[in-house]
Amino acid sequence: MEELAEYAIKNSKYYTEIRIEKEKIDEIIFTNGDFIDISSDEKYGFSIRVIDKAIGFYSSNVVNKKEIRKGLKIAEKIASIGKNKIFLSEEKINEDRYEIKGKDFQIDEKIDLLKNLSGFNKKNFISFREKQGEKIYMNSEGSKIFSKIPRIYLYYLITVGREQASREFGNVSGCEVIGEWGIEKKMEEDINFLKKIEKGKKAPKKGDVILSPLISGLIAHEGCGHPFEADRIIGRELAQAGKSYIRQDMLGRKIANEEVSIEDNPLVERAYGYYKYDDEGVKARKRELIKEGRINEFLHNRQTAYEMNCKSNASSRANYGKEPIIRMANTYFKQGDYSFEEMVEEIKNGVYIVTFMEWNIDDRRINQKYVGNEAYIIKNGKICGIAKHPCIELSTFEIFSKIDAVGKDIEFHPATCGKSEPIQDMEVSTGGADIRIRNVRIK
């Protein structure tokens, strides 16, 4: 792999990057107690990106010198067709090699796990996925990064009567993490809760809301992470994932209460969005997007960093065989100093939302909606019974300005984030702390 990558870099006349990648994806599916499928996909290919006055990108799964020469020629031709030179921020040249090791389980152990889960109730869909990614990245400035990362993921959708719930589990890890997920317990709890939802009460029309990290993390992702992607700010995603309420000149502006700090950190160990170097060879670091209520930094690749006169913060990530674009990693509300009990005690009338099914947001990332699944009524400082699908539909600014308490414990949940075209589904995580939002409309 290394020799082929070096061959491409040495033979290019412009700034050039090459990724040679191997991926092995294994998946097992069960539904309604029945085994459905076991599949195993192997990918091996290279992607060349040449940047000068335009960007030429060539990707192929024929990996040999002849094909690399062909790809380079095509990419170089395209790179020369523009009128103005594309500049990249100057970054440190990195050479590194990192590998996350994980244990594998026997195939029959994995099948038994899913078979057992699928027998918990009559109607369900369960998918278990393992991805072993191996990659060498090299650029013509001298950066050279070798990485090997395993990702493991389980998803279920269960139907009980007319009610449904879904849940995701995932880490950068081998199978040894499965025991920590507590899937059986969660599934049992979800089934029992679904049986009780029908008898739940309607939430008050107005009140205070506590959101668990499953939903606060989604707000951090949708209402902060996405609009802070610099490529969206400059309009590159206009026709796909959309634009942003953020403008370049808003750095430093107050956008939330002082209690609110939202971070995105690729270096959270074992979190689903973990990586050490991005797909431009830049060393990953924590990004403090909102710091104590103020807009602190955007998510950058080298191209947007140059344009906005700063350094890349290593947000450039690519799916196998696709161009690198700006992505989140692990996005979360930074912990505050409240215990959950303290948050509840101070509420007269409100609701605590633990899990969700439906959510969405407009393409400028302002108009948000989250519909609770597991949720509880809070009255006079106490949790007292099930709330039947409470819904909050608010603007990003209302949410950020009404958060008055953030919990002191944080957790991360896996998610898959869609962006670009053809779509790139990127492994990320969302999470952080519980948050409390005061005095909002509840539907």
Next chain:
Amino acid sequence: MIEYLKEFDEYIIKEEKSIAKQVRFYRNKVEILNTWNRREIYITLYKDGRKMTFSIENPDRKKIKKRIEEAKKFFKFIPPSPFSISIDRNYSNEKIFDRNVVDEEKILDTANQVINSSNGEIAGILYSRIENIRLINSEGIDESDENSMFYISCRMLKNDCSAHYTFCSRKIGKIDEKEIDEEKEYINKKMKFKKVKEGKYKILFSPLAFSNLSSNFADFSSAFFVKSGYSFLDGKIGKKVASENISIYDSGIEKDGLFSRKFDDEGVATRKTIIVERGILKNYLYNSVTAKEYGKNTTGNAGIVVPVPWNTIIEKGDCKKEEMMEELNGIFITNIWYTRFKNYRTGDFSTVARDMAFFVKNGEILYPLKGIRISDKIDKIFKNIEKISKERKQIYWWETSHPVFSPFVTVKNVNVTTGL
């Protein structure tokens, strides 16, 4: 290669070779041209009641043999599951094929034509692809197919107004400047936005907006999604699931349909399948396995595991779009996105308006609205369809899972909410 497979009771081998190009532009300039050169083989093996599927990129005899040997070791651990391959060689191959869709100069010219047609900021993509498929199975099928696709998806922005234009064909095409001009008209209107008030409205959906709902509807008709709890259409065959004004079918043989294919992933001939006829649910989409489970015949929509729609066709109505607009007292929505379900079985969902949406009174556009979210039930939306236009357009973009031939559609009593 076949010699490695003789010991299996059933097998399917599908080889795909493709070349794809994509021009991406933003801030009115071409920034990147992507090229993808792909060769991949998909293998399904079935022996003693057990099945396994796998794929190999850029395969050669050595790689294939190695993977089959590995698969054999796994077989004893795999639980039994039903599998069968149907045979239907009634191949229709009238679909268009145009090798020129990946001509670099032509697609760059077209991209520049699109950019130059905008009167504001424009961004988007032009994507094209040709593919060759060969499928061999244990029932004696050895067939080849070739497909081409070409589509443009771009968005124009002027001040706070935006409009989205799409063009889809199996052949390289010239953009419809008249249609772009119509989109431009929406963003040229110098009117002040008003926040939408929550309530029930009559809504006129553009083909782009309705394609999103229709692609979701067609996905729900996949028998696999029905059985695994992902569909509000479960148990509704023969029942009313939509207004009697609407008929919906799936077609793998549409001449210019982007996803038309000669055969499905089992080698079965694709065809036209009625999903909804005058409001009544007639069929789910099946592969051989799901068809057997439901006591039906395959509809030629395999997916080895999940039957998939090819092109969703909404039957043309008898109204002119101008008349539908003239009669409207409600909201005209030009685009929607981010459709998500609270419950797939009940069809409770919401979706968010994107680009321009106008409040219309007696056919007159009064002002653009902001903050629109449709929060409703998918079956209620389809049951409340009042009018469907004669005009129809093939739509495929970021927000549809597959192409939809989509008309203008008026729906009464749609629940609109907002977070603003």
